[in-house]
Amino acid sequence: xxxxxxxxxxxxxxxxxxxxxxxxxxxxxxxKGTEVKSVRQGxxxxxxSYAVVxxxxxxxxxxxxxxxxxxxxxxxxxxxxxxLLLHKREIRKLDSFIMQKGYTLIPLxxxxxxxxxxxxxxxxxxxxxxxxxxxxxxxxxxxxxxQHASEKYM
Numbered sequence: 085x086x087x088x089x090x091x092x093x094x095x096x097x098x099x100x101x102x103x104x105x106x107x108x109x110x111x112x113x114x115x116k117g118t119e120v121k122s123v124r125q126g127x128x129x130x131x132x133s134y135a136v137v138x139x140x141x142x143x144x145x146x147x148x149x150x151x152x153x154x155x156x157x158x159x160x161x162x163x164x165x166x167x168l169l170l171h172k173r174e175i176r177k178l179d180s181f182i183m184q185k186g187y188t189l190i191p192l193x194x195x196x197x198x199x200x201x202x203x204x205x206x207x208x209x210x211x212x213x214x215x216x217x218x219x220x221x222x223x224x225x226x227x228x229x230x231q232h233a234s235e236k237y238m
Contacts, residue, residue: 093201094128094194101216103190103208106181111142112169113194113201116160118152123201125152128194135168135189135205137179142168144191144203168203181207 099105115123122128127150135144143165151159170178181187186209193204211219 090197092195096130105206107207111203114167118155122152130191
């Protein structure tokens with residue numbers, strides 16, 4: 085059994101608050117030039133990014149990878165569209181999710197696994213304001229129960 089080395093580089097923490105996550109899938113990320121070095125340094129932002137299926141391929145938009153300091157002419161546009169590497173059946177599955185009303189593809193985390201840059205992509209449905217309030221109230225209630233339980237044992 086092989087132990088996986090996974091280093092999480094960036095997470096979209098707001099995504100779980102903004103969306104109902106239906107399904108997640110791991111995808112490879114196609115990078116050019118010095119982008120890998122910037123990702124290894126953690127200079128990546130996935131907050132406003134989303135993915136789209138175009139012509140049987142999946143692309144991620146608005147993923148900001150800061151230019152590498154020593155990169156000079158090899159640096160590319162920080163917010164260009166980037167291709168994701170997936171099998172055809174995975175792309176068809178994601179495409180069927182998108183066809184349903186209200187679903188979108190959002191990257192949850194970007195991480196380095198065995199030297200390769202990977203993206204955890206989620207098929208998600210947007211939450212309404214009352215859903216967000218409900219989840220906040222649920223978290224608050226759980227927190228109060230935990231505090232009350234810890235006070236009893238002290």
